[in-house]
Amino acid sequence: MQTHEIRRRFLDHFEKLGHTPVPSASLVLDDPNLLFINAGMVQFVPYFLGQRTPPFARAVSVQKCVRTGDIENVGVTTRHNTFFQMAGNFSFGDYFKREVIGFAWTLLTSSVEEGGYGFDPERIWATAYLDDDEAIQIWKDVAGLPDERIQRRGMADNYWSMGIPGPCGPCSEIYYDRGPEFGKEGGPEADEDRYIEIWNLVFMQNERGQGTSKDDFEILGPLPRKNIDTGMGVERVAFLLQDVDNVYETDLVRPVITEAEALSGRRYGENHDADVRFRVIADHARTAVMLIADGVTPGNDGRGYVLRRLLRRIVRSARLLGAEDPSMARFVTVVRDTMAESYPELVEDFARIESVAVGEEKAFLATLTSGSRLFDNAAQAVTASGGTRISGDEAFVLHDTYGFPIDLTLEMAAEAGLQVDEAGFRTLMAEQRNRAKADAQSRKHAHTDLTVYREFVDRGPTEFTGFDELDSEATVLAIIAGGVRVPTAAAGEKVEVILDRSPLYAESGGQLADIGTLTGAGLTVTVGDVQKIAKTVWVHKVTVDEGQLTEGDVVTAHVDQQWRRGATQGHSGTHMVHAALRQILGPNAVQAGSLNKPGYLRFDFTYQGSLSESQREDIEAVTNDAVASDFAVNTFVTDLDDAKAMGAMALFGENYGDEVRVVEIGGPFSMELCGGTHVQHSSQIGPVTILGESSVGSGVRRVEAFVGLDSYKYLAKERALLAGVASSLKVPTDEVPARIENLVERLRVAEKELEATRAAAVLSSAGSYVDTARRVGSLLVVAEPAPAGVGAADLRTLVGDVRGRFGTQPAVVALFGDVDGKVPFVVSTTKAAQELGVKAGELVGAFGPSIGGRGGGKADTAQGAGSDAAGIPVAIEALLGRVTEIAGNS
Template structure:
């Protein structure tokens, strides 16, 4: 049974049982405490917690998830995957334990031919929370399970909570027995891989408080509305139904594994370590593809760092399988073909997704090359000094700063007959993990608790009137100070204001929040920010300018009209620039993020190289032609599927409801899903002036533009500069570029002549410098500060000439100079000095330490540099001391 068929049978079953089928949310979650949707319940948290009223009593879904907590287990067990799909059925105050158990058992044990999943009841085991007699008795009454296959377990496995105050409850898990060939007898209590958990039924029935850990809390009482939250692992069911040993061999993952086998020339199943690597590649490539399809791009922090880590682990695994060249073209194509039926976007947008993957692979392969050079030098230094191991701190530096995998470090070091201080490395890694976990806990404590908005959201969704009105009368539903509800707020206080209606736009979709005021009887509030802390609720952060404001009072939101006019022009300009980019570069130049504020727009898009001046001019001209043509701007609210069918573009990673707002500028030429505010016709934008184009990653570019009066003022300022230059240089405007080029050429020629004089002056000092050679230990040393020099190359050339002049006796030359405000020290040694133990690279490092920088090089000539130009004498003294030691 194919993976997609299992999912469809699940959804069909629950649809027949009156559940609303909800599409999968993005892997990118709104929850500020999480980077990703890590479980099927994440998109439903506002409904389960009661913060937001559920729009349906029953629901079912197939939710995409990413979880990297157990990343080291990937490939080693049959069930650990970073990307997985969680089938879930949900009840919000409707059916409870009996319904959940009845549905699960019916779907699992109904024969394949009758639309079920066809599990033999004899292969199924169940666990319940040790104190949950009700669930235990229901399993006995509703199913054919014997008492001995219903096991009672403790809180650590069979009690669910978020680790925060709020809803919680016992759970019941369903396991499949793979048989004695896979492990010992005794059921799920043995915690053996023989028993695979396939479904977890969470009975959310209690309110908890005083939470000190996930399993240590006080139960306040029962929830007024009891909820059901279930999760069935699609990949786990798939590998059982497909008769394979693990999730990596299922139909959606195995093709990537087979592609890795073909590229490596090795056989899957022949070697345990290689098999783990093949499975890591298969999992991580699929996970990376799905993250890319939801708008995540490789980066050095946040979600992008997780994606980068997955890609680099896959590259490392292929390298350990003997493949040192690029492989992503084949691997990602295999994953695309395996996943496209379930997620068509991976095929329709494959060119864009592959561009990121291939660029990241090329970057990391270069990183591996540079890291190998650093590691080779460290290995050579260790061998010269007679050491036996590379320090943990060096290995950690390679891992943390250069992204060089520890496994690869150990492989290279062991080939050289050395070892890595793995204990020290692991200690540093643990310190880093502890810091990260502490930071995550801090963020969770600070940001995750949105229960304060629960009662406010229960009063209804905040109505936004700002598309048509700049002023709206409403009433104050709630006030919050530092997250705590209050009845009143007085002058100078910072307070959150919740209203029934508002004309003020809350920041979203790249458009910043409106400016404005909120006024009422005897008070005025300056609006500092407008946000949506939970879906459907708008919060206004304000400062009480005058008077006293209280809950229940009437209030009028007043938008700063000039700021809104300029902001909406910038937002509409963003749509025009996007359309112009696609006209110029092609359909793969898709949006990767934007920022719009009054007079300014920033637009990020998928593209792997800098735009030429001609291309930028063309994009600017197309955009301004659209402004000139006074195109009509229309908006329509329609079903998401209808909007997509009409060709509307969606921002990757953005979440959309069942109904969306579609914005057209000039009909289908610019058609996007967007909740922002816009002009009525394109002429209202006024002018678009591109002022910047830059890189924001391996495969992303950014254009910036000024809009409207801000664009005009910028161009007027440039015109004034040009006028001043034409006057000062006595050249007409059309000859200005040539005149500046002529002056640059003259300046370059003068600088070259001056450098020649300085170089000759340095050369003239050769005899005098050689004459300063003085004995230091076993060496003759020339150590001089030259003052300023045109270039480091001149200093190097002079040092080599002095060294030659000193003959065959052991000699060391150390010359210091200031080049362009930066200090430099060149150290040169002759053959006799090197034989006696003087290494130029070691001496340059000593000098660099005094300069506040770094240095190194070959044994015969090396260079040190830094930031303190006054420390050149100290650096030369450091060389002298090192020789005399």
């Protein structure tokens, strides 16, 4: 049975049982605790906790999930996946244990002809929490399971929570026995490779507190009602029904491995290490495509870092398999083709998905090239010093600073006849990982208690009047101080206020909240911020300036007119810049985030490579042409499908309702889904001045601009600056660029002449250094401080010149600089000295610690730097001592 069919049967089964189908939420959820959705129940947490009243008593979904804790184990075993699909059915105070066990048993064991999965009931096992006698009896009554196929397990296995304070409860897991050829007898407790978990039925009835592990947390008490949360692993059911060994061989995963075989010329199943790499590619390619589809782009922290790591592991694995050519485009194409039946958005958005993935591949291939050079330098230094092992520190720096993978370091070291201190590397990695975990744990919190707002969420959304008016009469529904509802607030108090209606815009969609006031008889209240709760309730953060604010008061809510004017200019300007970007750069320049406030806009977009000056000028010109065209700004509400059919742009990763608001500027020029406030005609935006363009992550660029009066002010300042420069240069303003270019060229010539003079001065001291040579055995040794201020480059030239003056004599030259607290040094030996066993690279190890430095090189020349200039005399003595030892042994 194909995976898409398994999904369809699950949804159909529960829809017939009265469950409302709920689409999968985006993998990126607005939750401070989670990088990505990692379970099917996550989007329903407020319903379980009683913070919101669910719009349905029963629901069913197939949720996209990503779990990143086991990335290192992916491919090593066949049980770990980062992306998977969790099919689940949910009850919010409706049915409980008996019903859910019956529903699951029927779907699993009914024949294929009857719409079920057709599993053999004699091979199904169940587990239950230690003291859950009720669940065990239901398994006997409803499914007829014998005692020997029901096992009791402890909290770590059969008590489910999200790992943080929130809903929890005992659970009953369903396992399928694959047969004796896959392991030993004894049920799930004995062997979870033979007995595969396929479905977890959670009896969500309690709320947990803080804890450190799966079985170490406090049960705070019961939830407002008993709920059901289940999760069936779609991929696990697929590999059982398709009679293959594991999820990597199912219909949606194996095609990626097949593509990797074609690219590499290797065959899956022939070698364990190669198989691990095939599985890494297959797993990570699916996960990366799904993350990019939900708006994630590669970056250096958070979600972006996870995606970058996955994509780079794909490139690395393909390379280790022998695929030298870029391969990302082929892998993501296979994922699109296999997954599109369930996720048609992958087809619609494929150009962007491919662009992001391929862009990261190109960047990483460049990293591998530069990393290889760094590795070569490290290997040469080790060899020159007579060593055989690259240190754990060096391997860690290659990995952590330059992104060079440890397995490539190991492979290249073996090819060079060297070893790597892998234990030292692993220790450093573990220390870094522990720091990261501690940092993540410090930011992890329980789900915010929204109980105080629940009444107002259930009451219905705040009526937003701000599209049509800036002053609205409103009733104070609640006053909240410190998370507690209070009846009044006196002058000087800072509180939150919920109104039945409000003209003040609540922050969302990149637009900052309005500021304004609430006024009444003898009452003045300043509104400094407005935020949304559950996306529907406006919470006004206020300071009572005068009088007493009382629940039930009728007040006038007023928006600061100047703020709103600037905010609408900034928001409409953002839409115009977005449209201009797509016109100049093409359809792959898609919004990746924005911020707009009075007079200013910031717009992030997906694009590979920086923009040229010409492109920036064109974007600004197209934007201002549209502003000057005085386009009408129209808004209307329609359903999501119609909006998309019209070509309205949606923000990737955003979840929209069935009805959406469309903002249209100039007909086809700009059409986006947007809930923000806007000008009525494009000319009201005023001039748009692009300040610059920069990178904010791999494949994501940022444009910043002033609009309206702020644009005028910026241009006036620039004009005054230009006039000042013109006055200083005594030329007309239009001749300033040419005059500056001429001055820069003259300065460049002068710097070259100065450099030549300085180099000549440095070299002129070479003869005096020859005169300082000391005889050590048959060797002549120059070991001295360099002239003040001589840097590494000049030092190398000077040492080379001094060495050359010794001709065929055995000589060693070592000079130490002192530049801004750094101690650059260069050591060089003549050929005759090398024949006596003196190697420059080896000498560094003798004196380096004296100046807090390190370095390396070949037998003839080595260089490096230290940090302790006071140690130069000691370093010179250490060098002389080592040369004396060598001379005595030769």
